[in-house]
Amino acid sequence: MLETKNILLVGVGGQGIILASKVLSKGLVDAGFDVKMSEVHGMAQRGGSVTTQVRYGEKVYSPIIGKGQADILVAFEKMEAMRWIEYLKPSGKLVVNNYSIPSVPVLIGQVKYPEDIIEELKEKVDTTVIDAANAARELGNIRTQNIIMLGALVKALNITEVNWEEAIKDTVKEKYVDINLKAFDRGMELV
Amino acid sequence: MKKLLTGNEAVARGAYEAGVTVASAYPGTPSTEILENIAKYKEIYSEWAPNEKVALEVAIGASIAGARSIAAMKHVGVNVAADPLFTFAYTGVNGGCILVTADDPGMHSSQNEQDNRYYAKSAKLVMLEPSDSQEAKDFVKLGYEISEQFDIPILLRLTTRICHSKTLVELEERQEVGIKEYDKNIAKYVATPANGRVLHVKLEEKLKKLEEYSNNTPINKVEFNDKSIGIITSGVAYQYAKEVFGDSASYLKLGMTFPLPKQKIREFADQVDKLYVIEELEPYLETEIKAMGIDVVGKEIIPNVGELNPDIIREALLGEKKEIIEMNSEKVVSRPPTMCAGCPHRGLFYVLSKKKNVVITGDIGCYTLGSAPPLEAMDTCICMGASVSAGHGFSKAFEVNGKDTKVFGVIGDSTFFHSGITGLIDIVYNKGNAATIILDNRITGMTGHQENPGTGFTLMGEVTEQIDLVKICEAIGVKHIEVINPLDLEETEKAIDKAINTDEPVVIITKWPCVLKKSPKEEVEEYGLDQRKICTVESDKCKKCKLCLKVGCPAISFKEDVGAIIDDTMCVGCDVCLQVCPFNAIVKVGE
Secondary structure, three states, X not given: OOOOEEEXXXXXXXXXXXXXXXXXXXXHHHOOOEEEEEEOOOOHHHOOEEEEEEEEEOOOOOOOOOOOOEEEEEEOOHHHHHHHHHHEEEXXXXXXXXXXXXXXXXXXXXXXXXXXXXHHHHHHOEEEEEOHHHHHHHHOOHHHHHHHHHHHHHHHHOOOOOOHHHHHHHXXXXXXXXXXXXXXXXXXXXX | OEEEEEHHHHHHHHHHHXXXXXXXXXXXXXXXXXXXXXOOOOOOEEEEOOOHHHXXXXXXXXXXXXXXXXXEEEHHHHHHOHHHHHHHHHHOOOOOEEEEEEEOOOOOOXXXXXXXXHHHHHHOOEEEOOOOHXXXXXXXXXXXXXXXXXXXXXXXXXXXXXXXXXXXEEOOOOOOOOOOOOOOOHHHHOOOHHHHHHHHHHHHHXXXXXXXXXXXXXXXXXXXXXXXXXXXXEOHHHHHHHHHHHHHOEEEEEOEEEOOOHHHHHHHHHHOOEEEEEOOXXXXXXXXXXXXXXXXXXXXXXXXXXXXXXXXXXXXXXXXOOOOOOOOHHHOOOOOOOOOOOOOHHHHHHHHHOOXXXXXXXXXXXXXXXXXXXXXXXXEOOOOOHHHHHHHHHHHHHHHOOOOOEEEEEEEHHHHHHHHHHHHHHXXXXXXXXXXXXXXXXXXXXXXXXXXXXXXXOOOOOEOOOOOHHHHHHHHOOOEEEXXXXXXXXXXXXXXXXXXXXXXXXXXXXXXXXXXXOOXXXXXXXXXXXXXXXXXXXXXXXXXXXXXXXXXXXXEEEEOOOEEEEOOOOOOOOOHHHHHOOOOOEEEOOO
């Protein structure tokens, strides 16, 4: 029996995490897995921290992932990687976007955005750093960062049972299919 | 066909499949998407009501008329709807009726984490608690059968994790049930004291039969595995318990939690060595089971505050903790939600934050964020509508005790329609002098852009009458009403100062669309939204005084070597920072 796999996606409202997780869960469902996905709504559009949890396997119970149990943590923003790192298994993988979005306490000068995040993470855990913003700009659309991160996730976790092309076609708007397919491939290459 | 649905989508699907024809709700996280999804089924008439009490009353009327109906709301919304709820349990239904309560353990987006299971016991309703989306759909359909068979309304109790988690659901066809015959029945539907006394006795008789039903229904399910540990649980807590114990414990999984299946509970307790109750929030099941004289462990090891999760259960029952990666978490900076760049509330709260000797009573909505740094322009936030009425209480207390402090009640447009109007009537009727500021951003913002009585559209997308805020205030008797543009700081300040110096009821309506709203063409033209140019900082003029940071806009940042910086992907050109800068360093791009 396949052990349940736990995927945690974290970032900031507006980064397209919800869409990436929709493609992910659609692909996993079509491949025949039991899937549960949990999102935190409500404050997402107002610059708050956003998380999506996806669990898949033969039979999944809890829709949420406990501490020390994520097989992979995909952080769309680097400080969010640090915020959620205790949810990752010590043997798990971290895929982190080398991208920072300062929060309001930073913007108004109350506190400083932490330095050397990536270096500290690398010391503790198997870390892959992705420059999704640059890759997305090269593709011609900054908003494809989310699907680049998805491609990186799929490669890092080595999910081979899924037809991702179909999942992308079924989920994103028709005029954005081509660029998102390219973004997905680009993300795969970056790992 | 199996589809991945949220609990809210599954409830909507269940209502569709069960042949529901009338649905009403007031939006509130985590319940909002129930009605948004019901609205996609053209067979169902669906609407946003101005508040939860009205929504439930609409469902009650439709039920008595003979239709299957549904009302949905967040947990605190049930408080608003509690008055009709208790009497509806007495009268019973004609067409089946379900009230959905979406509780928010952990307060992801709420002001408290009350446990609405007590409403079922207190109002004497049948309660069903699904543990995933499939059950959410199935229990809606079963709920209509129970409701009609026993002549009683149903409370379907969800929590945030059920509402917003996606799990697989088998879709089925809609069953057209049409409308039942409506027969005038004064003894049943007119709750006078004389009728009520009879109805209460009948209700108690129904509940006895329902307890028998509860003992026999397959949704109260025993799963025997190893009998050294027995767990009684319901809702999402069942999934968490299974996650931790799998097949190494036995379960009594309760889908119907009022009336409780006492016989089944007793039989289960007799067959296991050690009995636990695993439930989120209050000891609702535990107290009932202990009252039956059964020895059970629950809240002494599982907290009654916050959201439950498998980690808490594992540690409480097994004393185990998973190994985690330790890092210096002090470095992580908080990321609180904030008013968006270009939010029309920012200008108003900036002006209010500068005023000395004022009290600002707040309300429920995006604008509650006006309480956050750097603005901190709010003193209270209690519930929907309390800005106006608690503001009146504040000002009367000051007045009677000889204090000269002006009170401003700050309330959103949708919230004003919900329950601000009655507070304003109180101010005028009782000669108060609290000022009321209605933040009319032309939509219900916080819950994700639902239409409301002021927007001119219905939930089903039809054009309708726009309820006019100015005319309402005039009709109530307010003599000082001003409609202002809250992004114009001078205009806003003038209106605020005038209110401070007026010893009569004042209403200021700040009218500007929510920056996230997809405004219709007419609105784009009316406000010139497509003509706006974004702002930028001329670094050589910037004196690094940081005054622009005081508006708390997420598009403005600061670097010691260059000064203020405006993010051109976030700025929409609202100009609030431009008006604040004393050195004219902030300018419009291309002007």
